[in-house]
Amino acid sequence: MAEKLLKRSEVPVELTWDRSLIYKTDDEMHKDLEKIKTLSDKIVNDYKGKLNNADTIVKCMDDFIALIKAMTLVGNYTSLGVSVDYTDSALLQESNKADMIMSDASSKISFIEIEISECSKEVLDEAISKSKPAANYLKNILRDKPHMLDAETERILAAFSPVMNAPYTGYETTKMADIQFPDFTVNGESHPLGYSLFEDHYEYETNTDIRRAAFKAFSDKIKEYENTTATYYQTNVTRDKLNSVVRKYDNVFDYLLHGQKVTREMYDRQLDTIMERLAPAMRKYARLLKKIYKLDEITFADLKLPVDPEYTPKVDIKAAKDYCMKGLSILGDDYVKMVEEAFDKRWIDFAQNIGKSTGGFCASPYGKNSYILLSFHGEMSDVFTLAHELGHAGHFKACNNAQSILDTEVSTYFVEAPSTMNELLMANYLKTTNDDKRFRRWVLSSQIQNTYFHNFVTHFMEGYYQREVYKIIDNGGSVQADTLSEIFKDSLKKFWGDDVVINEGAELTWMRQPHYYMGLYSYTYSAGLTVATSVARRIEKEGAPAVEDWKNVLKAGSTLDPMGLAALAKVDLSTSKPLNDTIDYISGIIDEICALTDELDK
Numbered sequence: 009m010a011e012k013l014l015k016r017s018e019v020p021v022e023l024t025w026d027r028s029l030i031y032k033t034d035d036e037m038h039k040d041l042e043k044i045k046t047l048s049d050k051i052v053n054d055y056k057g058k059l060n061n062a063d064t065i066v067k068c069m070d071d072f073i074a075l076i077k078a079m080t081l082v083g084n085y086t087s088l089g090v091s092v093d094y095t096d097s098a099l100l101q102e103s104n105k106a107d108m109i110m111s112d113a114s115s116k117i118s119f120i121e122i123e124i125s126e127c128s129k130e131v132l133d134e135a136i137s138k139s140k141p142a143a144n145y146l147k148n149i150l151r152d153k154p155h156m157l158d159a160e161t162e163r164i165l166a167a168f169s170p171v172m173n174a175p176y177t178g179y180e181t182t183k184m185a186d187i188q189f190p191d192f193t194v195n196g197e198s199h200p201l202g203y204s205l206f207e208d209h210y211e212y213e214t215n216t217d218i219r220r221a222a223f224k225a226f227s228d229k230i231k232e233y234e235n236t237t238a239t240y241y242q243t244n245v246t247r248d249k250l251n252s253v254v255r256k257y258d259n260v261f262d263y264l265l266h267g268q269k270v271t272r273e274m275y276d277r278q279l280d281t282i283m284e285r286l287a288p289a290m291r292k293y294a295r296l297l298k299k300i301y302k303l304d305e306i307t308f309a310d311l312k313l314p315v316d317p318e319y320t321p322k323v324d325i326k327a328a329k330d331y332c333m334k335g336l337s338i339l340g341d342d343y344v345k346m347v348e349e350a351f352d353k354r355w356i357d358f359a360q361n362i363g364k365s366t367g368g369f370c371a372s373p374y375g376k377n378s379y380i381l382l383s384f385h386g387e388m389s390d391v392f393t394l395a396h397e398l399g400h401a402g403h404f405k406a407c408n409n410a411q412s413i414l415d416t417e418v419s420t421y422f423v424e425a426p427s428t429m430n431e432l433l434m435a436n437y438l439k440t441t442n443d444d445k446r447f448r449r450w451v452l453s454s455q456i457q458n459t460y461f462h463n464f465v466t467h468f469m470e471g472y473y474q475r476e477v478y479k480i481i482d483n484g485g486s487v488q489a490d491t492l493s494e495i496f497k498d499s500l501k502k503f504w505g506d507d508v509v510i511n512e513g514a515e516l517t518w519m520r521q522p523h524y525y526m527g528l529y530s531y532t533y534s535a536g537l538t539v540a541t542s543v544a545r546r547i548e549k550e551g552a553p554a555v556e557d558w559k560n561v562l563k564a565g566s567t568l569d570p571m572g573l574a575a576l577a578k579v580d581l582s583t584s585k586p587l588n589d590t591i592d593y594i595s596g597i598i599d600e601i602c603a604l605t606d607e608l609d610k
Contacts, residue, residue, distance in 0.1 A: 012200045016093040019359040024092070025379050026354035030085045034102075037085050040078045041109055047075045048113035051120070059123035062134035069135075069142035072120060076413055077374055079110050084373040091381060094184035095363035107170050115167035122159040125149050141412035144567055155255040155266070175244035176525035182233055182240070184363055192225035194218050201225055203366045204383040207520075211312040212389070216301070223309035227513025230520070237519045238489035244525050245481045252482075260482045264527045268421045269569035274581065275528065278535050279475060281587050282468050283503060289595040290465060291507040293456060296602055306507070308500065308514035312461070315453035315601060319446060322386050325351070325358060331391045332398060335437035336430060338547065338555060343402055350380065350401060356394070358384035367521075370397040370427075372404035374413045392431050392458040399430035407565035415565045420529050422570040424463070424536030425543075426562060431459040432544035449604040452597050460594050463533040465503075470523055471531030473499045478528075492518045535570075541590040542579045554578075 031037040055068040086103040093099060124132070124146065132150065136143045156162065165172075189201040194217050201210075201222065210222035230237075245260075252263035265275055297313050298306040314320050323331070329351040333344050350356055357364075360383045368382040378401035382393050403426035407416050438451045476495045477487055487495075497515035504510065523530045547554040554577075561576045574581045 013202050013205065013360060013362045016096065016359075016361045016363060019361050022354070023357070023359040023384070024354065025088070025357040025381075027085055027088055027379075029353070029355075030081055030088075030373060030376050037082055037106075040082050041106060044075065044078050044082065044109060044113050047071060047078065048116045051075065051117050055123075056119050057123070059120065060127060060131070062131055062138055065124060065127070065131075065135040065146075066139045066142075068120065069139050069145070072117065073141060073413060075113065075117070079113065080374050080413065081376065082106050083110060084371050084376075084379070088371060088379055091365045091369075092357055092359070093361065093363040094181060094365070104170075107173075111167060111169045114169060115163050118162040118166040119159045121149050121152070122156060122162055125153045125156055142414055145412075145414040152266075155257065157254065172247055175240040175247070176522065179237060179240045179525060180365065180522060182236055184365060187229060187233060189226065189229050192221055194221045201229075202362070204360055204364065207366055208383050208385050208389075211309075212314060212387075214301075214313065214317040216303070216310070219313075220307070220309050223511075223513055227516055230516055231513075234489040234493070234516065234519060238487065238492055241477075241492065241518075241524060242487055245477060245487070248478075248527065249481045260478050261528070264478075268419045268528070268532070270419070270421045270571075274421070274535075274570075275531065277584055278531050278538075278587065279468070279472050281584060282464060282534060282591070283472060285588065285591045286464060286468075286594065287503045287505070289591070289598050290461075290503070291505055292602065293598050294504065294507050296598075296605065300605070305509050307509040307511040308504075309511055311508065312457065314457060315605070316446065316450055319450050321388050323388055323391060324386060325384065328384075328391045328394055331434070332394055335391075335395060335434040336398065336402075338433060338437075339402070340555070340559070346402060346405055347398055350378070350398060353377070355401070356380045356382070356397075358382065360384070365522075368393050368397050370400035370404075372401060372408065374408050374416060377401075378404060388454060389458050392434060392454065395430040395434040396427045399427035402426060402430075403562050406559065406562035410563040411565040411567065415567050418566050418573075419570045420527075420532045421535050422532075422539065422573050424533045425539040425573075426536075427540075428459060428463055428533070428537040429540035429544055429558070431455075432540055433547070435459070436544065436548060445604055446608060449601055449608065452601050452604070455597055456594070456601065459537070460597075463537045464590075464594065467523070467530045467533035469496075469499055469503065469517070470521055471528070471534070472503075473518060474524060474528065474530060538587050538590045539574050539577065539579050539581070541593055542574075542586045543577045545593070546578065 051068065051071050054071070055064065058064050059068060083106065086106040089099040090096070090103045132146060136146050139146070157165070183203065191198045191200050193199070199218065199222065206222055206226045210219060210226070213219040213222065248264060249260045252260040255263060257263040257266070261272055261275070265272060294306050294311060296315070297310065300315060301310070301313060303310065329348070332347050336347060337344050355377050357380065364383065365381060366383070368380070370378050370380045372378040380394070380397040380401065382390065382397065384390050404416065407418070435451055435455045439448060442448070473496045476499070477492065480487055493515035496518045497510055500510045500514055518524065521530070543554065543558055547558070557577050561573050564573055564576060568576065571581045579586050
């Protein structure tokens with residue numbers, strides 16, 4: 009039975025991350041908040057109306073970079089505090105205060121891009137040649153120029169950024185603070201329930217009665233908030249559409265993809281190809297689970313079941329650390345040292361507690377260590393999650409050390425490649441440690457269950473659903489709870505066909521992820537994993553040369569677009585070949601799992 013969730017104050021400190029690695033005290037953070045106010049005023053006084061020559065632009069960029077660094081540290085420090093306890097009103101108040109100050113600063117300095125965009129090409133070329141840290145930033149201003157508004161409008165829009173971000177804040181607050189799950193009962197035994205307990209424990213529960221009862225209890229509870237959540241999401245997508253209109257994009261998709269530096273063709277290809285070519289393989293996988301568990305029917309609530317539940321090893325944090333250090337050792341001694349430091353110096357928040365954000369993420373404030381959030385349950389899936397988030401940490405350690413802070417905002421199309429790469433490296437390592445067939449089946453099924461299912465199915469379904477929502481919004485329509493549920497249910501039925509029963513509650517999956525509030529982010533998980541699969545297979549074949557190419561990719565940050573980053577690793581994203589090869593690879597894994605199952609059964 010799952011354990012009762014603790015309050016944050018009851019969690020052992022060794023299971024929590026150490027925010028003092030950013031600021032030793034709150035007072036230090038407050039000093040940087042004051043610095044943000046002072047520096048933003050200085051930038052206005054020194055540069056507003058004067059950004060018409062290269063030397064002044066270069067000086068402005070130096071102050072601008074200093075301001076961005078301070079805002080990055082403050083923003084991470086306050087948001088990290090809230091993310092582990094949305095029930096703490098003091099942390100929420102501190103974060104909101106910081107957001108308001110930073111919003112004001114952003115509003116004040118919004119003139120910078122407008123004034124620079126109005127300079128001649130000769131002035132901009134000179135500024136680019138004189139300011140290496142800001143060179144790509146200045147080039148991007150030229151790229152964004154057709155979609156910029158006048159200085160006063162940009163200032164007002166920047167001032168409203170806390171309001172613009174309110175849908176996401178409201179969604180997370182409702183999800184983590186307001187929704188209180190009751191215990192549920194199965195065969196006379198009571199079981200606790202919570203977001204993390206459901207998504208990290210009950211979805212993998214092998215007792216069918218408990219698993220399906222948990223799914224129903226979870227779905228029934230979140231359904232009570234469907235209209236509130238739909239209102240937040242409608243506001244969010246409406247904001248995106250309005251931005252696309254006022255900034256003179258042809259449609260909302262062009263607006264949302266502009267920042268990713270990818271084409272509509274690359275976006276649509278990812279969604280349409282997976283729906284067409286991966287669905288048959290995943291239906292075969294679903295049929296295998298149905299056979300293994302002797303189910304009369306397999307429902308949406310059964311899809312996360314392990315192939316061999318009796319073989320799934322339990323791990324403690326010490327064992328997870330050992331797996332990560334050995335599994336990722338192919339990336340070099342420096343990488344292993346980073347992994348060791350992440351565990352030893354409390355970069356990681358392992359705790360399960362009331363009010364903590366679900367899922368996992370990695371935040372990497374410039375000039376500091378990374379921060380990894382997950383809920384550790386002592387299962388092998390946690391090792392893959394840790395490897396995933398350490399992939400982000402390793403990526404941003406490399407690019408933060410090599411690049412200006414202005415060259416570390418990597419396109420979301422590519423940003424999941426280093427993380428999913430680590431999951432594949434972990435699986436490849438495990439496959440070399442034991443030649444037992446049952447062990448190999450377990451590793452292969454972990455790849456499907458933990459890596460490809462999550463990124464090529466769960467997040468893909470989110471992306472497929474999102475596209476349908478944005479089509480409605482782009483055509484002037486609106487979406488309510490019933491509409492959102494209908495779209496998601498239709499998407500699930502299209503993917504799983506007649507092989508999986510889309511039971512009541514599955515349609516509410518649109519309520520469960522924060523990714524919907526981050527533009528067209530969900531589909532990029534499969535895009536990043538497409539690159540990662542291609543590179544991981546190359547590392548398997550070529551070894552050191554492929555690893556060195558990958559290290560150069562990690563260092564490049566945002567100095568290249570996704571296609572350029574992939575090319576550096578010898579992957580050609582101008583064609584569908586990497587995606588088709590990846591789908592073939594996934595299908596091959598599923599075929600081998602089925603074959604091994606037949607062999608082991610005999």
